[in-house]
Amino acid sequence: MGAHVSVPMYRRSLSQRLCLEGRRCTCCERVFFPPVGGCRHCGGLLEAIVLSGRGEILTVTWITPAGAPPEFAEQAYRQGGYHVAIVKLEEGPKLTAQLTDVTGTPTIGTPVRAQVRLLYDEEGVLRYGFKFSPETPAAADNDGGAGPPEQAGATEGAR
Amino acid sequence: MALGIASYSCRFPGYRLAARELSRAWGLVIPGLKGKRVAGLDEDAITLALAAAADIVASPVHVLALASTSLPYRHKAQAGLLAQALRLGSSPFAAECTTSDRAGTEALVTALGVASSLDTGCAEGIGMPECVGGKDVATCTDDDHKVGTQTGPGVALVVAAEVATGSTRAGNDALMGAGAVAFVFREGGAVATIEAFSSFVAEDPGLDFTRADHENRRDIKVPDYAADAYTGAIRGTIGRLLGALNRELAEYRFVAMNAPDPRLMTAAARALGLRADQWQQARAFPETANVGAAQPLMELVAALDAARPGDRILLVGYGSGSAADAISLVAGPESGQGVLARSLAAATDVDYVAYLKLRGEI
Numbered sequence: 001m002g003a004h005v006s007v008p009m010y011r012r013s014l015s016q017r018l019c020l021e022g023r024r025c026t027c028c029e030r031v032f033f034p035p036v037g038g039c040r041h042c043g044g045l046l047e048a049i050v051l052s053g054r055g056e057i058l059t060v061t062w063i064t065p066a067g068a069p070p071e072f073a074e075q076a077y078r079q080g081g082y083h084v085a086i087v088k089l090e091e092g093p094k095l096t097a098q099l100t101d102v103t104g105t106p107t108i109g110t111p112v113r114a115q116v117r118l119l120y121d122e123e124g125v126l127r128y129g130f131k132f133s134p135e136t137p138a139a140a141d142n143d144g145g146a147g148p149p150e151q152a153g154a155t156e157g158a159r
Numbered sequence: 160m161a162l163g164i165a166s167y168s169c170r171f172p173g174y175r176l177a178a179r180e181l182s183r184a185w186g187l188v189i190p191g192l193k194g195k196r197v198a199g200l201d202e203d204a205i206t207l208a209l210a211a212a213a214d215i216v217a218s219p220v221h222v223l224a225l226a227s228t229s230l231p232y233r234h235k236a237q238a239g240l241l242a243q244a245l246r247l248g249s250s251p252f253a254a255e256c257t258t259s260d261r262a263g264t265e266a267l268v269t270a271l272g273v274a275s276s277l278d279t280g281c282a283e284g285i286g287m288p289e290c291v292g293g294k295d296v297a298t299c300t301d302d303d304h305k306v307g308t309q310t311g312p313g314v315a316l317v318v319a320a321e322v323a324t325g326s327t328r329a330g331n332d333a334l335m336g337a338g339a340v341a342f343v344f345r346e347g348g349a350v351a352t353i354e355a356f357s358s359f360v361a362e363d364p365g366l367d368f369t370r371a372d373h374e375n376r377r378d379i380k381v382p383d384y385a386a387d388a389y390t391g392a393i394r395g396t397i398g399r400l401l402g403a404l405n406r407e408l409a410e411y412r413f414v415a416m417n418a419p420d421p422r423l424m425t426a427a428a429r430a431l432g433l434r435a436d437q438w439q440q441a442r443a444f445p446e447t448a449n450v451g452a453a454q455p456l457m458e459l460v461a462a463l464d465a466a467r468p469g470d471r472i473l474l475v476g477y478g479s480g481s482a483a484d485a486i487s488l489v490a491g492p493e494s495g496q497g498v499l500a501r502s503l504a505a506a507t508d509v510d511y512v513a514y515l516k517l518r519g520e521i
Contacts, residue, residue, distance in 0.1 A: 018244035050246070075200055078516060100201055101173045103507055116209050116244055117201035118231075126231055128240065131201065136505050 003069065007125055017129040018116055020051040022093060033093035053114030055089040055132070060099065060106050071120040071127075072098075087112055087132050101133040111135040162271055162312055163348030163491060168214035168498055169340040169460055170207055171196040171447070172322075175506040176514045181333050184511040190421050195336035195448035197509065197517050198322040204229045205237060207339035208320035209244050215343050216245045221313030222274045223247060224254040224266035226452040229324045233371070241318065251316075259478025260417055262452035263319040263340075267476075268356055268484055270315035271344060277313035315344040321451035327520050330376030331367065331419060336448030340456045349493040351463060351472065355404060356486040359396035363388040367419040367479035378419075389423040390430050392483040393475055397431065400473075400485045412470035412490075413462035414438045417454035419479050441465035446503050459488075460499050466490035 005013075013034075015021040022033035027044030031051070039046060063084055068076035076082055083099035083106060099106055100117055112132035119127045174197040181187045198207070204227040225238045238253035254269045256262035320339035323332060344353075365379035366388055378385070393416065401408060408414070414437045418424035421444070428438050441464065443450075443457040450457055455476035462472045470490040477483045515521045 014243055018240070019246060078200055078519075098201075100199065101507075103173070115206075117206050118203050119201070126203075128206070 003071070005122070005127065007123060010125070010127055020053055020089075020114055020130060022049050022051050022091070023047065024049040024091075031089075031091040031093055033089065033091075033095060049091075051089055051091050051093075051114075053089075053130075054135075055087040055112055055114075057106055057108055057110045057112060057132075058086045058088050058094060059108060060085040060110075071122065075120070085112070085132060098131040099133065100131040103134070103136075106134055161346045162274060162315070162344045163346070163352040164350040164463070164488075165217075165343045165345045165348035166215040167340070167342045167350060167460055167463060167496070168211050169338060169457065169502045170211040170214070171338045171502055172198045172202050172207070173505060173507050174199060174509050174513075174517060176509055176511070180509075180511045180514065185333065187333055189334060189448075190425075191442070191445050192334070192421075192448055193445045195446075196338055196506075197514055198337040199517065202322065202337070203231050204320040204322050204339070205231060205240055207322065207337065208318045208341070209241055211320065211339040211341040212241060212245055212316060212318045215341055216247075216316060217314065217343055217345075218247070219314060220245075220247045220251050220316045220343075221277055222254070222270045222315040223251045224256065224270035224315065224317045226256045226262035226266035226317070226319035226456075227321055228257055228259065228262060228369075228451050229320075229322050230255070230257060245316075247316075256452070259480055259482060260419070260449075260451050260454055261476045261478025261482045261484065263417075263454065263456040264474065264476025264484035264486060265478075265482070266319060266452075267317050267342070267456065267486065268358070270317045271353060271356075274313040274315040274344060312346050317342045317344065317456070319450075319453035319456050321453045323518065325369070325375040327515060327518050330378055331449070332376065334420065334449045336450050338447050338450040338453055338457060340450075340453050340460055342456065349491045350496070351466075351488045351490050351494060354487040354489060355400060356484055357396050357400035357403065358485075359392050359399070359481075359483040361388070361392065361395075361481050363392075363479070363481040366481070382422075385420070386423055386426050388479075388481050389418060389477060390427045392477055392481045393427045394431065396483045396485040397473065397475060400487060404487060406487075408433065408437075408473070410471055411437060411473040411487075412466060413441055414473045414475065415455065415458035415462040416475045417449070417458060417477055419449070419477075443499060446499075457499075463490065463494050464497055464499050466494045468492045468494060470494070 016034050023035045023046035024031045025039035025044045028042045030041045064081045065076040088094050114130045115133050117131045119129045175194050177194045178192045252273050256265040318341045322337040323335035367378050369376045441461045443461040459474045472488045474486040
């Protein structure tokens, strides 16, 4: 059974999916992704934070066409399968995502960086979101003012 | 115009098809082409545009211009996804140019025109009915407008991106590649300054077109007609610009052009009397093939990477059917950043069968 994400749900979660917007506790500084309502650690108030997208693989597996949910069935069929990893972001939170642009064998500890990619098509609406790709020296070099967008204007961007 | 290029970047999919694979599959030899990039299954013009823009985006941005002939929707405003992902807020003027390979320079000229007309320090600038600081227009003050230190003309982000679509057997598909390029323009941009532009528009039906109700690019394949139309458009727009600036073509170190077919560019270069070093060095095409609406700006990246401060660059964007823009630039102290080579460094070579799978043919 797939995970149906309605268009309103997708739209409301775009800042997470496209910008990796999480929450940071103003008291204990713990970071949460996806965003939550209040600090699970100390109960403090949270502020918005855009995560860097950098992290490392905690664990990784390969999903075959037989194991893929409907949203990714076609992708799995055309590619032969896809990697799914649990990634620990450098700010602390762990999340599950596909890997993309994989060369070589991703393994525990491989440094990765978030990329926005086309996930699937449902109800005629294209769904975009993050995947992770292994860091290459070339990608790290491209970091002149690069990586995630500047945080100035973060309050304007939040809907 | 006081606007100049402040930064630039490009991004390509990781998959690369070497030119020898086209030779093996079709017996094709395309002059000058070494290889091209192919979008992965989870990539499209939007994801590539976003990746290129994210490398250089700054805040604030007042104008966002997106150019592509392969956006995933034919009818939907799509710049909003870029604006949201780049956290630009909801106020930028977003232009989407989509109907020919000239869309890249069309987006550039449009963005510069709108950005130049803004006075970001003042809520009365044209097209800026809201306060840039997010306050109520009726009561905002100059202090509210000091977002960063920007006053005067607005900041423009121009992004062009393309993926190849349709059948691999159609039209000039062998020439079509995937990639994206982004520029930030602001007052005093130190990569290059923009001097002037001129344009050309004419009706030339039958050349390199895709009907709205069909999927594949077509061409009526009359070479003399194609050459006539292309050379006429290039000469028309360049001639007008040089006349206005009272300048000779020989004064330009680089002439960065795009063409639906390399042979058209060769013929036009000969007709214009260009020296080989003006248009055959510092090219993106050998490694990118034709990235459609992004091609003119990609060739500009190649020229900027090779330029020394003070070099004049003439950028020409051509779209079949036809329309063209010529833009005169002068390289500044921050040109020569080696952006194209760096962005092409990582590549995974695929063979023609894998290419067909990536393109959805098998």
